[in-house]
Amino acid sequence: MDAENKxxxxxxxxxxALVVRLTHWVxxxxxxxxxxxxxxxxxxxSRLYFGNNSVPENAVLVMRAAQKADGTPVGLxxxxxxxxxxxxxxxxxxxxxxxxxxRGFPSWITMPSYRxxxxxxxxxxxxxxxxxxxxxxxxxxxxxxxxxxxDLAPSRPQLRNIGHDILEHIRLRFPKGEEAKxxxxxxxxxxxxxxxxxLPLVVLTGxxxxxxxxxxxxxxxxxxxxxxxxxxxxxxxxxxxxxxxIIHVGMVLxxxxxxxxxSMITGRYRIEPAE
Amino acid sequence: xxxxxxxxxxGFLTRISAAGGALLLGGCDQLSQSPTFRxxxxxxxxxxxxxxxxxxxxxxxxxxxxxxxxxxxxxxNGSINVEDASYQSMVRDGFANWRLKIDGLVERPTSLSLDExxxxxxRTQITRHxxxxxxxxxxxxxGAQLGPLLQSVGLKxxxxxxxxxxxxxxxxGAPYYESIDLxxxxxxxxxxxxxMNEQTLPVPYxxxxxxxxxxxxxxxxxxxxxxxEAVASxxxxxxxxxxxxxxxxxxxxxxx
Numbered sequence: 001m002d003a004e005n006k007x008x009x010x011x012x013x014x015x016x017a018l019v020v021r022l023t024h025w026v027x028x029x030x031x032x033x034x035x036x037x038x039x040x041x042x043x044x045x046s047r048l049y050f051g052n053n054s055v056p057e058n059a060v061l062v063m064r065a066a067q068k069a070d071g072t073p074v075g076l077x078x079x080x081x082x083x084x085x086x087x088x089x090x091x092x093x094x095x096x097x098x099x100x101x102x103r104g105f106p107s108w109i110t111m112p113s114y115r116x117x118x119x120x121x122x123x124x125x126x127x128x129x130x131x132x133x134x135x136x137x138x139x140x141x142x143x144x145x146x147x148x149x150x151d152l153a154p155s156r157p158q159l160r161n162i163g164h165d166i167l168e169h170i171r172l173r174f175p176k177g178e179e180a181k182x183x184x185x186x187x188x189x190x191x192x193x194x195x196x197x198x199l200p201l202v203v204l205t206g207x208x209x210x211x212x213x214x215x216x217x218x219x220x221x222x223x224x225x226x227x228x229x230x231x232x233x234x235x236x237x238x239x240x241x242x243x244x245x246i247i248h249v250g251m252v253l254x255x256x257x258x259x260x261x262x263s264m265i266t267g268r269y270r271i272e273p274a275e
Numbered sequence: 276x277x278x279x280x281x282x283x284x285x286g287f288l289t290r291i292s293a294a295g296g297a298l299l300l301g302g303c304d305q306l307s308q309s310p311t312f313r314x315x316x317x318x319x320x321x322x323x324x325x326x327x328x329x330x331x332x333x334x335x336x337x338x339x340x341x342x343x344x345x346x347x348x349x350x351x352n353g354s355i356n357v358e359d360a361s362y363q364s365m366v367r368d369g370f371a372n373w374r375l376k377i378d379g380l381v382e383r384p385t386s387l388s389l390d391e392x393x394x395x396x397x398r399t400q401i402t403r404h405x406x407x408x409x410x411x412x413x414x415x416x417x418g419a420q421l422g423p424l425l426q427s428v429g430l431k432x433x434x435x436x437x438x439x440x441x442x443x444x445x446x447x448g449a450p451y452y453e454s455i456d457l458x459x460x461x462x463x464x465x466x467x468x469x470x471m472n473e474q475t476l477p478v479p480y481x482x483x484x485x486x487x488x489x490x491x492x493x494x495x496x497x498x499x500x501x502x503x504e505a506v507a508s509x510x511x512x513x514x515x516x517x518x519x520x521x522x523x524x525x526x527x528x529x530x531x
Contacts, residue, residue: 036303045409052403053346054410096304108300112307117407118524119307122316125531129319211405212327212530215335215490227403227411 015269030131036111040120046104052226065102177274202237337489351479354443379504382429418468
């Protein structure tokens with residue numbers, strides 16, 4: 001949302017500023033590449049730990065291939081003390097070439113699709129730079145233009161009525177008329193959590209895995225409880241971002257996909273009249 | 276606009292998106308193999324190196340740990356032995372006749388026995404070893420500091436890198452090698468380690484001598500070091516990228 005939600009014609013407002021639209025789509029591309037190349041990097045050692053040491057007793061997640069008593073290969077995923085059979089998806093899956101292979105995440109979600117840590121790292125670090133610079137551009141614009149204060153900070157009445165909003169969301173009933181000109185309170189809180197918690201955290205935990213930056217900023221490792229903890233939190237943040245995107249895209253689909261898409265491409269958003 | 280044309284447009288956009296998705300996924304593998312595109316992606320390494328070098332002072336130290344934090348199991352990765360017969364005979368006699376050669380752009384080329392290395396100024400450090408694959412382990416290393424050793428042999432003014440030539444073949448016909456610049460070479464924690472966890476460096480960890488460069492990833496820390504060569508450029512060595520893994524697409528600057 002931008003400026004004074006300038007009315008264009010009868011029921012169309014100008015919702016998203018050019019900088020917001022541009023950084024949004026650059027962010028989509030960056031996050032997609034970062035996720036897929038990140039899973040390639042994860043596959044080089046498909047285990048997660050807490051602490052500074054990759055010893056089995058510190059493991060919280062293990063994906064591996066094994067053999068059943070009769071020799072059939074299986075993919076196993078262990079979270080904490082519970083093991084799941086995840087054959088075909090996690091631990092053991094079919095490669096792009098059609099062969100069964102031991103790998104954490106399957107080939108259709110890693111970049112490159114075949115096992116290649118060096119190339120996965122190239123994609124990841126290039127797009128990590130793009131992601132950070134894009135995020136900084138968004139933040140600078142949003143602080144300077146008042147976008148965050150005006151459009152994202154929930155108002156007191158909104159916060160008071162949060163229960164009502166949650167019920168309306170569950171029923172998939174979305175605001176119309178005057179109310180539809182602003183983000184609702186759940187949207188605002190979700191966007192704020194992603195912009196100011198999840199995304200900064202994924203960057204910081206990523207940087208904490210760097211032995212170079214750990215020497216420059218030793219407190220980073222302390223804050224996250226060790227390099228392996230940072231790697232685990234990095235993975236959890238990525239999971240959180242994926243969950244956010246699923247809900248975000250779901251909401252876009254059910255609340256008027258074409259209107260929403262157009263507003264994020266051209267900036268124009270049609271307001272449905274209140275009943 | 277009629278409902279009919281709207282539907283058609285939607286159908287068209289949906290097909291375009293689906294085709295775009297398939298192209299994107301297939302295209303990524305193609306891009307991954309394109310030398311030009313790989314070079315573009317590789318530009319990030321320069322940015323990372325410059326920023327890290329800016330925030331790291333020459334004295335910024337990798338964190339050191341206490342004895343109680345030592346890993347009970349330290350994974351021996353990469354080469355864990357050297358097939359070569361002359362290496363095997365050196366193992367049998369405890370590397371009594373092994374000598375580390377130091378040559379290239381140095382004023383006084385030299386070679387040192389293990390005993391001579393042990394008499395040089397040493398440093399003991401308990402540090403975290405971070406593998407590019409993602410795992411970490413904590414070990415205790417003792418070795419000769421590289422900085423004072425380089426001062427004693429005297430680097431020529433045009434020396435910019437140190438290349439570590441190793442005894443192991445990671446793949447047939449491709450001996451392992453690595454290179455570091457002078458910033459890392461003169462860092463106090465950069466040592467030529469001959470002891471690990473208070474024992475003589477075992478063969479799987481690079482006996483008789485391995486490099487420790489504590490602010491970078493494990494693959495920089497060459498094992499089975501036989502020769503240190505000071506060079507102005509590493510473009511004529513191996514595949515020309517400064518190391519065995521660098522020749523296979525990994526970053527020369529492995530600070531992340």
